Amino acid sequence: MSSSPAATPEHAADAAATENLLRCWIRETAVERPAGDLLTVPLPASGVTVEAPVRYWSPVGWHRFGPARVQGAGTPLAASALAALIAVETAAADPAQVADLTARVADSTRRTAEFVRQRAESPADPEGTTAFLAAEQALITGHPLHPTPKSRETLTDAELAAYSPELRGSFALHWFAADPSVVSADSTLAGRTAQGLMVELAALDGGAAQAPAGTVLVPAHPWQAKDILTRPAVRALLDAGLLHDLGQAGPEWSPTSSVRTLYRADAPVMLKFSLGLRITNSRRENMRVELERGAAIDRLLAAGLGDTLRAEHPGFDIVRDPAWIAVDGTDGSATGLDVVVRDNPFPAAPDAVQAVCAAGLVAPRPDLGPDAPSQLASAVRGLAERTGRGVADVAEDWFARYLDTVVTPVLWLYATYGLGLEAHQQNTLVVLDEEGWPVGGRYRDNQGYYFSPTRSAELYGWVPQVGRDLGTYVDDEVIDERLAYYVGINNMLGMVGALGSQGLADEHALLRRAAEVLGKLAAEHGDRLRLATTLRTAETLRCKANLLTRVQGMDELTGPLEAQSVYVDLANPLAGATR
Template sequence: MNATPAPEASGTDAPHGPLAVEQAVVPRQHTGPYDPLPTPGPAAPAGHAAPSSGAPEDHLDDPDPRRAADLAATENLLRCWVRERNLPAPASATLRVPLDASGTALQVPVIHWSLTGWHRFGAPALEGLPATAPPVDAVTVAALLGRETGRSEGTELVGRVADSVLRTAEFITARRRRPNPGPESDLFLTAEQSLLLGHPLHPTPKSREGLSETETHRYSPELHGSFPLHWAAVDRAVLVTDSAWTEQGRPVSAEQLSTGLAEGLAIPPGTVPLPLHPWQARELLHRPAVASLLDAGLLHDLGAHGAPWHPTSSVRTVHRPGSRAMLKLSLGVRITNSRRENLRKELHRGVEVHRLLRTGLVDQWQAAHPGFDIVRDPAWLAVDTQDGAPVPGLDVMIRHNPFGAADDAVCVAALTAPRPWPGATRMRSRLADLVTRLAARTGRPTAAVSAEWFLRYLDQVVRPVLWLDGTAGVALEAHQQNTLVLLSPEGWPIGGRYRDNQGYYFRESRREELEKRLPGIGGVSDTFVSDRVTDERFAYYLGINNVLGLIGAFGAQGLADERVLLAGFRQFLGSATALGSPLPHRLLEAATLRCKANLLTRVHGLDELVGPVDTQSVYVTITNPLRS
């Protein structure tokens, strides 16, 4: 079912719309579900650069793509370091980063100091060197910061930063040449392929170990890659599947779904077609368990077949416009922190959540929040050995494709990502573009439109996620790449979707009532998590990464004053305490928050898909900007 935009409330483009705010700092009289945003108090902290219309040239627009990519990577490393060391705002326009292990320091120009962590920095210099010395590049910054951690794995960080910089430079080069390489007939795919720089608080957002230059062009969403799937035929004796997929009320097996996607492919009798990522298919041939199945005639390599599929922002999930399904494939490439191969418990989890929602929970949820839903993962296929053990990496999750070509569904990470646009000389984000257009259309200040857009986002996207936690005890790992906002034709938030069969936390304290909803829940999916860990992760993913990250994007891109949006977020959280989730109280009352430390996680060499959920990543304590 397509995510057809709901009719927009009358007056949303008029100066007196239902959530209208005349100015970011002096709100108008307001008649919507929220009180007016309060006027901020004293001046911003030292080092804070307020938004201005005459913004200086941005180093992301450097004519040399390699320099632009290197400075973007340097900013990422410094943002991570500032957050993970909980460094305060500097007293001047220069941030001093001590490097005690190397007996020196970095002197970093501060372009914009963000209350929520999305700082903008200029090229750093080593303290004590002449002013004519060249700035310190990203690889050197990575080596210096890695040394400060005192861990030998810091050398691995250097290699991944270099890899990420090279790939980012390639992406910028290609997109500058062809900002719009084809007709934007599928809005979802256009958004999914727009994340050129990646996570602004990750040290190696575009590192992809294992891909050759040719493979990078073929498999990268940033380069508009596409490819036919590689197919294997699996003997039913070693095939494992599950499906809760239905069409017109009738169940559809995973075997039927896969066979339909393999239309025209000849397969041996007694087998079922299994789609694979081409890179993964080549890699699997070297694994003993796979070789044994091939030798026994239980697995057959059929090669490439069918029309091209397109990689989405996760690289391994592929999309084909018009198809009823997307496919989440295993891909053993290390992307950011992890090798992206499906775990069997995650395959079970996707189907289990679909069944849980169908117990009546989704009807109850959408009665309260009709614009929000979960993108379902209701079927999968995998392979066991002859002894019944799972064969890692030989599997596929079959995901609903709820988006039609005209549905403007964009993940928040893509919405805030700077990128070149046709006819423009500077990189800017989709968020900046739509807010600017709304301001021009309504004749209102950009800051006022930004505030209204943000309040609508909280209501349409964040409130439903809090409802699910409060009502059912299910917290979503709703970071910016997993959270999609549905936009009206004018660009206002009108709904949302969550995606990711990995990212569910069933609260241990709610086990009994979840068992009543779906007997046996969590038995094989390993989804129940202690409330302590759930609270920590929920606060990070939804609170810090998603909402505070969005506030940071508004501020860093000169669209709004972060203090105003923080005040709006506090106001929203006050109204959301009635939903029953503990998160609003936590965000409002805690002086500090636990925050994922992407740089330290990388330096410690952790794979976030391996091991118990409470030890997969490094977490640090940061000051809560909602209280500071």
């Protein structure tokens, strides 16, 4: 990494945070493209105007900017100062909200600088790192349209080093032993209970966790294990002898991009824990209905939907969550001690299919240098060099294949069976062939399944009434709004923005490609996929507003589904793309 001030970890992190804030503000307040190369943002509540050079203006919102300044001033604004001005503009009547956003932007920026510094000092992935894990650990700056993508409130520096995927952290699980009377569990694993699987995992590499006779082993993330000891429900279980704290034991696991889902290349499963840290907008604790939803989807896939999906779209699949186990309070309440068992289709075996997180694929890499390419840019430019074609031509072809193998199967599943997948970029895995072309995809996340009241009855032949009691059986209008954002804006248009902002393609050409695919899907599925027509022709789309959601202190995992986030109208860049 260059030693120039502009390339220090602190400057790289601050520049990324500033761009995030400006992108969020532009999207969420409908700022139009400036006539020249200077963005001006009037902030009347503070009596100032902020300006920033426009380095790249993206039709889908993935803009690039130079340093932001107060108009008339020479000193660049730190991201935390810009956050304070924006917070005053949106929440002037609530000093607590202003303080919260400012502090969390500062925290996110500080954490990002540490990620950049340490990764720059050790750029090579450790021996044995799979392609899957490398991509999970590559989101150094995080979501480009979120104000606080790397905030990890309350983590000490030592905890940050151990628990952060960006720092290639790893650690042993913390084990508890619980009386069977306070354990709930489910498993679709052939001949294996969740309880039995926990014993197998505890024994990995000669792990030392031993359950007292007559008890059940339950693992926890070490941070969560410490946090729940202060909770009354857990203290009551410990005091009554219904729960025993066994401490950390066994081999080390690695955190993936969600922080709370852990991976070992040699383990048959991944583990998704409750983690009471507030990451982006939410404290990441599993709700019981989410645990049940994962197992229900696995039963549905095993009953026939999985074979049907693969027959129609051979390259696409869903990563399954076949089991879960949880400790309940004596009154049946949640304790925060629970874990989802997730299949691990990405071991270190040389013949195993490897898939990479879409968000990691497109992520900038300031840790590798100020002009270092993303994995996506490296793949596209490598393909162009090997084939003798132009970079833009290859990028358009790459995007067309991505639409065909990753996006189309998600929309087909919703049109045909009324099952919606919340397939944003972090929940989407891309299968790449040896040359770097997308040849398939995987979806993961037990939180993000939606069941349509008008079409999910198509699934009842496999599992009667599936989805009706799993918390996301909601009106088609709600599902359409969510999928329009997650699949349309975040995933599909996000890929357009990544290819455009990284100098690989003309975004307008990519938008035309996307509009053509959506037009074909709309013609094929008609009223069963009104979403395709909406994405292609609506003048505006409903878009999640991460900045306003953060300012208002909303938790996206609690409350009614329809009111967990702030949504705004976004001018649809696909409208008229084929004209």
